[in-house]
Amino acid sequence: QSADSVVTLLDYGAGNVRSVRNAIRSLGYNIKDVQKPEDILNADRLIFPGVGAFAAAMDVLNQNGMAEALCTYIENDRPFLGICLGLQLLFESSEEKGLVKGLGLIPGVVGRFDSSNGVRVPHIGWNALQITKDSGILEDVGGQHVYFVHSYRAIPSNANQEWISSTCNYGDNFIASVQRGNVHAVQFHPEKSGDVGLSVLARFLQSKSYTAKATKGKASKLAKRVIACLDVRANDNGDLVVTKGDQYDVREHTKENEVRNLGKPVELARQYYKDGADEVSFLNITGFRDFPLGDLPMLEVLRYTSENVFVPLTVGGGIRDFTDGNGRHYSSLEVASEYFRSGADKVSIGSDAVYAAEAYIRTGVKTGNSSLEQISRVYGNQAVVVSIDPRRVYVRNPGDVEFKTVRVANPGPAGEEYAWYQCTVNGGREGRPIGAYELAKAVEELGAGEILLNCIDCDGQGKGFDIDLIELVSNAVTIPVIASSGAGVVEHFSEVFRKTNASAALAAGIFHRKEVPIHSVKEHLLKESIEVRV
Ligand code: 1PR
Structure with a gap:
């Protein structure tokens, strides 16, 4: 050479x-x-x-x-x-x-x-x-x-x-x-x-073109990001597929009840990079029950993707301490390190961040031992995203619950005018006694660098982001908030950026089903005078 x-x-x-x-x-x-x-x-x-x-x-x-x-x-x-x-x-x-x-x-x-x-x-x-x-x-x-x-x-x-x-x-x-x-x-x-x-x-x-004239350019604001998200899990044959749920249910409603298959993770990630995605996120959605370091295909997906996708990659799912069948203990930091080594730029923590926030709110003590604290201490808080999976719970009066409520734009089934957003763990399977507002504030203090804010009610519905929720959380913290769940048309992106302080908007289904290409979202945002990277 x-x-x-x-x-x-x-x-x-x-x-x-x-x-x-x-x-x-x-x-x-x-x-x-x-x-x-x-x-x-x-x-x-x-x-x-x-x-x-x-x-x-x-x-x-x-x-x-x-x-x-x-x-x-x-x-x-x-x-x-x-x-x-x-x-x-x-x-x-x-x-x-x-x-x-x-x-x-x-x-x-x-x-x-x-x-x-x-x-x-x-x-x-x-x-x-x-x-x-x-x-x-x-x-x-x-x-x-x-x-x-x-x-x-x-x-x-x-x-x-x-x-x-x-x-x-x-x-x-x-x-x-x-x-x-x-x-x-x-x-x-x-x-x-x-x-x-x-x-x-x-x-x-x-190292040759030192005589080139650089174009001056004009100052800009930080662009709003458009993120493509790939929910990944093994299907019933053991193949890793990109799936997509409706309100977190990823199975087809057929006799076979198989896991919905929308494509191959590496191929789709490459496609979204070419289409202009500002970031790509992989969520290993069964990571809460399977040990991710045993899930070598997911690490392979990251390795292959990072070879030719030159925008930030986030990976989430299963980041927590774990003891395997042979009694070998793995710390969450080891799990995250393996993800980073395989090509992730950021890791996203779901369930484990909920437990950490609950403990912090209960005791007022930062132990430094939670996965969130450990990983952000070593890799910096910019490398740690907390993914929140909240579900809307309607109430008649704000005083009915100890959690922060919002006055909702659309009242609940019994005419309730308020709601709180209950955090869940294990892919939405278990509700916890903590609201999205309380969780967001706690995880910011514990070292999260960014929040990925999903909404189970809106996931896969294509009816727009939950503006009430996103406003509530993005006003509660000073770290960036990624709005997620519910995008159906390009106007939903401009709506979320106009009405809330979200820094980025994430979508899955509309991109996977090729209903709305990423470049159409960007063109629309530009037309609406919202700064984006083109
Ligand atoms: O708890 O640390 O193991 O992390 C698990 C991760 O997997 C969490 O980030 C959690 O959000 C995610 N997850 C778990 N179960 C599901 C599921 O769908 N059954 N997916 C799941 C979350 C929501 C978004 C989705 C947006 C946009 N999916 O990722 O991409 O809602 O969708 P849309 O544009 O089609 O509406 P842990």
Whole structure:
């Protein structure tokens, strides 16, 4: 293999860099992993996809001599591309855990987004870049949406001005990319930003087009995301299929009563990526009773999908502690780690988050032991979604229940004007003594980075999202909320974005049955002046 086709990758083992590897390979390059500091010094071009927390990353880099090698490599103006934390570590310090020193190559302190500016933190999703100088790798990217997922950011100042090659706006103006000579770093994820992101990576890898004129682009708001969801389970023959229920009932109402089969998970995920889905979610819907690490096909699905789907992938189902038939104990963190290693960017926790929230509300104590707390501590809260499966319960008066109620737009069967939303576990099979509002607030405090808000009553009905529920929950928290269940026509998407603060809308049935293509949803939203990635 020619030296030109080899890229050196600094993976210090803190998380999933599988998608960066897949993106590099899809562009025809081979990867050499850094084993020791000299590998950095000898690299022809180096990619540093920072993952995990700032302090932990600096500890590792300092301990094994990589920090010094990195500084030398960068100071010698060798071709370098830092991604996400790989940008932040170039700065002097970060406020992520107290004040922690970084590599100190760029002046400035990395601080947290301020949710009092009216933005939801983490900053998750597609946002457009404003190019401030020609850096060579951002040609054509100005004004285009790229994928961000982070809670911390560096901000422009006179001292770091010369480094900045693009900025982005989210509550405040923050640094989206830096460049000096051959040294580049980006806060967004090129490996998760579809074709636009792949073109950024390709230009870095070709390292030739430094004379290109970059298009400036205009600042944008964070785009509303359209997410395709694949509910996956084994059918009665043991094949993994994409299924879809009506109010969570996924069996055909025939004599055979078989599991509804709407296609193959990997094929459908690829199709949705091509069609413009901003994210793809897989929910292993029988994960609550089957042990997911015993469910190797699901891990295979992730591995295959992440090879050529370059938008974020979420996987949920069965994330909890588990003891197998041989008495071997697996922690939820091990389960999640296996999902991440197989290509997931985020994991989604359902039932186990309900139990954790109940315990937290009952005792007022954060034990740190729940799956939610453990996984967000290690992988960051942006990697942990809590999936809620609530069912509407009508009441006459708000005082009839101890849970937060809403005045519903359409009264209940006996004319009830109020409802609360009861959380369930095990795929809607068991109602729990906790409401969606209470759960959402508790899981935000326990470390969830995002909420996937389903609604059993609306699931598969095609009559629109439950606006009352989504308004209730999205106003209760400052993390992003994904509206789910009930989409039937494109107007349902504009309705949910107009009437609520949802950050994303998810649908399943209409995409699987090819009733409404994803691009029609985007075209409609654009026409309605709602910002989306096209
Ligand atoms: O409890 O941690 O094992 O996670 C189980 C996960 O599986 C949860 O995220 C739960 O929502 C999901 N799940 C369990 N049973 C079902 C089922 O359908 N029988 N699916 C299920 C949830 C709802 C959405 C669906 C939207 C949009 N399905 O995922 O995709 O409602 O559908 P639509 O657009 O067709 O209306 P754990």
